Amino acid sequence: MLSRRELEHLYPGIRLGKDVTGGAFSALDGHVNPLRLLMALQQGFVDAGGTVHRGRRVDGIEVCGGQFRLHLKTGVVHAARVVIAAGEASRVLAEPLGMTLPFTLQRGQILVTERVGPVLPYPSDRIRQTAGSTIMIGGTKENVGRDTGTTAGAAASLAARAIRVFPDLARVSAVRQWSGRRVITPDIAPIYERSSRFPGAYACICHSGVTLAAYHARGLAKRIAGYGSWDDVQQFSARRFNVQAA
């Protein structure tokens, strides 16, 4: 924990609001551009020999003679192993494969400002300056189902809080506001599931997929591929919520 004086040293280019009494600091925190990460992961996958079928929706998955049949509008794809990582669409796909995934949707709205000179050298979960030098202020937590609209009320409270912490941002302009849906499990931790009824079927859903990407791409992927033990992953099964296997 840091005092206000110590915080001031971390942010020499901008004043702190009078209500700021201190802060928390972790040397492990950082900012990853989620869009660049997504692009990099896709590129890495293709470079490793994978194929991405874009714009193809999976309408359902069947088990047929120890194989999985994925029904696409354009035809059927067969696979010996299938990983369901379809975000909020995962529940319907996983259910017939004997995996129940409890989660709710939570809307998060984020406000993005014009590009300004570098003033926030450290990211925080509420406000950070990106490599593109815009400032991201976020995010709300709202239970509104599938609605991804943005509201002026949310913009108002996000702006007010940003100014309360950094009053110098008052005259900076917001250029964009967006919202997305978070997949929230009952304990907020991810669910990694391995179907006991249909070996070869897996599910992976989470919030904070950007933060967890490194583990998903290495530790988890290795275990799904059959290297290493599933034992330590077991604790992330949905069974921890006492759900009945379907």
Added chain:
Amino acid sequence: MFRLLEDDRGRMESTVTIEIDGYPVIARIGETVASALLREGASWSRTTPVSGARRAPYCMMGVCFDCLMLVEGEGLVRACQTLVRAGLKVQRQTGPRKVGPSC
């Protein structure tokens, strides 16, 4: 790039002086900062935050955002939507704008 017409309406109009990057610029009451700027030798309004290239007012109707200037210290102001007034201080916006105690 532009000059004022000497027509009967023009003769009736009075002028004010504004400041662009510290230099006095004569403007007609009722015109915008961008339209006054376009009579200056250097008619560019900003440099881009990405490559630093110069830009000047392009559309004059508020849809291109290339006329962004600092008006009385305020950033991201479209000069083509800002009316002149006596003593108005305007600066070309060069690169991302600065934020901090001095602004």
Added chain:
Amino acid sequence: MLKPDLLIVGAGPAGMSAAIVAARAGLKVVVVDEQPTPGGQIWRGVEANAGTSRGRALGSQYCSGLATVRAFRECGAVYWPSTRVWQIEPTLGTYVTGPGGTRVIAPRLVLIATGAQERPAPFRGWTLPGVMTVGAAQILLKNPGSVPSEPVWIAGCGPLALLYAHQLIRMGGAVAGFLDTRPSTPLRESLRLAGRAVLRSSGELAKGMSWYAGLRHRAGRYVPGVVDLQALGTDRLEGVRYRTAAGRLAEIRTSLLLVHEGVLPELHTARSLGCEIQWDAGQAAYRPVLNEWGECSHPDILIAGDAAGIGGAEAAVHRGRLSALRILQRLGKVAAEPGMTEESCRAALARALALRPFLDRVFRPRGEIFAPDDDTIVCRCEELRVRDLRTVLAGSVGPNQLKAFTRAGMGSCQGRQCGLTVAALIAAAEGRQMGEVQPFRVRPPLKPVRLCDLAGLADEGLSS
């Protein structure tokens, strides 16, 4: 919080005409507009110009706007000039910032009458200082009465380019040359379209022909069939290179080039509300899906004027009135003016639109502007060239992913300058029709707004 019956966005011909009908019938009407005076694009500054030599040079159609502006000023509608709307929520909560600060309006119905913008037509060098649109130059002609300091080069296609050249010459300016980018129209087709239109709009057609004739005669040079432009220079425009359909390459020296490739409906406001749009092949533009009253897919929003599809000022007046009549109907009122009936408005609208199919065909933009070459900047704000979009385009990702991956459309103009080109590039890359590609999703704020203005709303107890 203001709670009028009707909020009108835009005080051009459509917005003012609707406001007059609605306010006279007793509705509480609020009109907001970014400009400091009423008139929209066409009648910009008409109150100050009418009756002066400048007004006369701008022409009788321009000066005729004075009557509407006066009627609007007196009709009883609340008018907020210099005010921008930066968000309309689906529940119609509307947020505006102007001289009176940031305010919230909660109307029963909204009429979007935000007009048009010029079609962005990217070519190499179009971001250089010294390249401007013809519309921009015409705005300067109206207020403060500025003309290019030297004989000017104009490149483009569309009635506005001709009208501007005509007005400029009448005001004592000079046209150094006109690079006509209008593709030649098959003679039979234009005759067929003109044939019908001539009967009803011979006056306008004659006027247009005379502008053309005057231009060919008065411009220093007239070059037909230009298919490609390149602006030359490093810090500012120094010259223009052009190529004609016949393959001729030529270069001119100039420090100012005015470009124009027609106009597009302003769709950002409607699209931010999720209103449905469709591709209009005749106008080579997206337009909102509307019924004959201007009602769109959102039950409480109507759209009139050029924002409903390009029709020109006169059509805008009648569309504005029709939408207002529908609004009166829905709110249980009747028009105060005896002659203001649906039939008369529809008849007048049909007359105003008679020439449109002919104009759309004759001034249909050349295909080249939808397929700029690799070096051309598409997104002015983020300075992205076609080349920068290629790898992402190859992956069939759609407009929203393309925006996310490249930042195209994420800058201050919010895709107003690149949206259509990006949609065209995606359509070409995937071999799809424009109608099958949806442009970027539009997100608020429609125009940038300061954090302190937003935070001010939190004090009003609006925060969630």
